[in-house]
Amino acid sequence: MRALVWDGRELRFDPFYPPLLFKPAIEDGGSKIVGATGSRPLPPRAIVKVQLAGICSTDLQIFKGYMGFKGVPGHEFVGTVADGPNEFAGKRVVGEINFGCGNCDACRRDLRRHCPNRLVMGILNADGAFAEYVSVPAANLHVVPENISDEEAVFAEPLAAAFEILAQIQLSPGDEVLVMGDGKLGNLCAQVLRLSGAKVTALGKHADKLALIKKTGVRTVDLKDWQPCQFDVVVEATGSASGLELALGAVRPRGTLILKSTIAGKHQVSLAPIVINEINVIGSRCGPFPDALEALAARQVSVTPLIQAIYPLNDGVAAVDHAGKPGARKILLRPT
Amino acid sequence: MRALVWDGRELRFDPFYPPLLFKPAIEDGGSKIVGATGSRPLPPRAIVKVQLAGICSTDLQIFKGYMGFKGVPGHEFVGTVADGPNEFAGKRVVGEINFGCGNCDACRRDLRRHCPNRLVMGILNADGAFAEYVSVPAANLHVVPENISDEEAVFAEPLAAAFEILAQIQLSPGDEVLVMGDGKLGNLCAQVLRLSGAKVTALGKHADKLALIKKTGVRTVDLKDWQPCQFDVVVEATGSASGLELALGAVRPRGTLILKSTIAGKHQVSLAPIVINEINVIGSRCGPFPDALEALAARQVSVTPLIQAIYPLNDGVAAVDHAGKPGARKILLRPT
Numbered sequence: 005m006r007a008l009v010w011d012g013r014e015l016r017f018d019p020f021y022p023p024l025l026f027k028p029a030i031e032d033g034g035s036k037i038v039g040a041t042g043s044r045p046l047p048p049r050a051i052v053k054v055q056l057a058g059i060c061s062t063d064l065q066i067f068k069g070y071m072g073f074k075g076v077p078g079h080e081f082v083g084t085v086a087d088g089p090n091e092f093a094g095k096r097v098v099g100e101i102n103f104g105c106g107n108c109d110a111c112r113r114d115l116r117r118h119c120p121n122r123l124v125m126g127i128l129n130a131d132g133a134f135a136e137y138v139s140v141p142a143a144n145l146h147v148v149p150e151n152i153s154d155e156e157a158v159f160a161e162p163l164a165a166a167f168e169i170l171a172q173i174q175l176s177p178g179d180e181v182l183v184m185g186d187g188k189l190g191n192l193c194a195q196v197l198r199l200s201g202a203k204v205t206a207l208g209k210h211a212d213k214l215a216l217i218k219k220t221g222v223r224t225v226d227l228k229d230w231q232p233c234q235f236d237v238v239v240e241a242t243g244s245a246s247g248l249e250l251a252l253g254a255v256r257p258r259g260t261l262i263l264k265s266t267i268a269g270k271h272q273v274s275l276a277p278i279v280i281n282e283i284n285v286i287g288s289r290c291g292p293f294p295d296a297l298e299a300l301a302a303r304q305v306s307v308t309p310l311i312q313a314i315y316p317l318n319d320g321v322a323a324v325d326h327a328g329k330p331g332a333r334k335i336l337l338r339p340t
Numbered sequence: 341m342r343a344l345v346w347d348g349r350e351l352r353f354d355p356f357y358p359p360l361l362f363k364p365a366i367e368d369g370g371s372k373i374v375g376a377t378g379s380r381p382l383p384p385r386a387i388v389k390v391q392l393a394g395i396c397s398t399d400l401q402i403f404k405g406y407m408g409f410k411g412v413p414g415h416e417f418v419g420t421v422a423d424g425p426n427e428f429a430g431k432r433v434v435g436e437i438n439f440g441c442g443n444c445d446a447c448r449r450d451l452r453r454h455c456p457n458r459l460v461m462g463i464l465n466a467d468g469a470f471a472e473y474v475s476v477p478a479a480n481l482h483v484v485p486e487n488i489s490d491e492e493a494v495f496a497e498p499l500a501a502a503f504e505i506l507a508q509i510q511l512s513p514g515d516e517v518l519v520m521g522d523g524k525l526g527n528l529c530a531q532v533l534r535l536s537g538a539k540v541t542a543l544g545k546h547a548d549k550l551a552l553i554k555k556t557g558v559r560t561v562d563l564k565d566w567q568p569c570q571f572d573v574v575v576e577a578t579g580s581a582s583g584l585e586l587a588l589g590a591v592r593p594r595g596t597l598i599l600k601s602t603i604a605g606k607h608q609v610s611l612a613p614i615v616i617n618e619i620n621v622i623g624s625r626c627g628p629f630p631d632a633l634e635a636l637a638a639r640q641v642s643v644t645p646l647i648q649a650i651y652p653l654n655d656g657v658a659a660v661d662h663a664g665k666p667g668a669r670k671i672l673l674r675p676t
Contacts, residue, residue, distance in 0.1 A: 115593070118593035118594060118617065118618070172618070248611070257446065257456075258451070258454060263611065263614055263615050264615070266612050266615045266616060270610045271607075271608070271609055271610070271611055272606050272607070272608055273606055273607055273611075274606045274607070275584070275599065275607055275609075275623075276602050277623075278599055278621065278623035279599050279600070279601070279623040279624065279625055280602060280623070280625060281454065281623065282454070282508070282622070282623045282624060282625055283622075283623050284620065284621070284622050285614065285621035285622075285623075286619075286621075287613075287614035287615040287616070287617065287618045287619050287620075287621075288615065288618060289615055289616060289618055
């Protein structure tokens with residue numbers, strides 16, 4: 005099949021990538037997962053024909069060595085089930101990216117996102133969605149309601165990550181929230197947090213991206229006009245290490261700081277404000293897909309303005325180049 | 341009066357320290373607090389004759405420049421009210437160390453520990469307890485039950501700080517908790533967290549201090565025998581920056597890390613585990629005195645074994661030297 009392949013040094017388009025995912029041992033993660041599950045029956049999987057896939061900042065980090073991943077990248081997708089359990093046959097689906105072993109404490113507590121033996125689509129030991137087909141455990145799939153377009157559904161994964169914040173903390177109407185970062189994740193977080201009735205301010209340094217956020221009804225502030233002040237909740241979604249000091253200073257005593265950016269490397273940071281002000285710092289990663297799909301179906305969030313361009317899969321290398329350019333918005337790949 | 345005085349460079353014993361605390365403008369923090377409270381009546385204060393005062397790691401940090409404090413240090417004390425509101429006349433008391441302005445949002449929400457205009461006894465713009473007398477807002481005082489000795493009551497402040505953890509998180513019997521640090525605060529935290537029914541392990545590197553913790557019924561592990569494993573809750577109370585990486589690695593996914601050490605300077609640390617494992621990091625500082633006094637009165641915690649020596653106030657400089665020696669336990673000062 006056609007696929008983009010990262011070999012640890014170079015990203016290339018491969019017109020004849022072996023469809024390894026159809027071979028059971030590999031399909032289920034190779035020896036690692038087989039070892040972990042022992043002789044239990046393997047969980048049912050589905051083969052999804054990818055309609056659209058999104059290039060995410062994490063993908064760009066992978067091309068800098070993050071996670072040491074090799075294989076087909078890509079973890080944001082919408083597609084049609086080509087093969088799999090009957091209930092999904094021919095259905096349009098999106099999919100959660102963490103493949104749990106199904107056999108550990110975390111999986112038993114329905115926390116497969118934190119399974120210590122997990123594979124992660126396009127990130128850790130599992131081929132991803134920058135390809136004609138992707139293999140996904142059926143338990144990870146969610147059927148897409150008809151009134152959601154492919155161009156909207158492909159945002160389900162990052163939108164779910166934004167909804168994770170609401171699953172982690174209780175926001176009340178009138179709470180003052182600062183979202184730091186005007187990129188794609190910052191935009192989605194600002195829109196989602198606003199649904200709680202909180203007063204959301206987005207802080208960024210790109211006039212065009214701030215304008216995009218402002219259109220959704222969120223108050224925006226350009227970093228160059230920033231006056232230090234304090235918020236009940238601050239969300240760090242800048243994707244850079246430098247924002248952390250400002251973020252800690254912008255949380256009121258006993259307030260909450262949500263960390264959304266996974267940044268490789270070490271921070272040089274004073275953590276004393278966390279103790280002195282008794283701040284609650286919460287790491288936040290993947291989130292609930294049903295909430296994301298509901299919000300898209302109900303038109304509560306607006307995602308398509310974030311799309312910058314759609315490339316055919318064959319031009320995937322150029323698409324990734326484009327996604328890495330400063331100021332780029334969401335770049336999508338269309339394999340079909 | 342007699343007092344220990346830190347002038348920013350040197351700690352000395354002053355037999356004739358001006359009892360500034362009896363002059364109203366200074367007593368209430370000088371122009372800063374007077375300005376903050378405007379023309380409102382000043383909150384009633386008490387003059388406490390100090391019976392015992394404890395030297396704490398924060399004091400040692402102050403002598404390295406922390407907070408830029410100048411004046412009489414000391415914030416752990418037990419004493420007798422020499423002058424003040426009738427309800428406290430002649431009573432034996434301990435006192436909370438944060439003096440709120442009484443007029444801001446934080447104070448109105450009963451959070452004077454987080455008042456932005458606060459003075460902090462012996463730490464920030466207010467003379468402390470290494471003296472014959474200390475001036476304290478009456479609202480900060482707590483009467484000490486008769487069955488608690490002075491040597492026990494002087495631990496009320498650090499013990500309250502340990503109870504703060506239970507005020508911040510819900511521990512369940514059977515929860516696995518790791519307390520990092522076998523010093524005074526680590527010891528108190530381990531004892532207090534055990535009251536919740538949690539399974540507490542203390543990690544340290546001083547055989548004698550670990551033995552002291554073990555006597556309270558807490559499981560102990562020497563750092564040299566440490567095998568990486570994961571806990572529901574980890575409390576960082578080592579007082580050093582180096583423990584943070586180990587601490588983050590010892591928290592299970594979605595677990596909690598309590599930061600107890602206020603460490604000056606910057607950490608060099610990777611925060612990615614916080615995001616990937618969705619860890620909840622909570623800063624924890626001063627705590628509820630009533631809980632501390634109740635636990636002491638009910639003999640639920642054991643504090644006097646932590647005492648290494650009691651010095652007369654006149655030998656206070658030598659006492660501070662002793663407190664700074666590696667392996668030192670709690671050093672107390674007796675002004676009378």
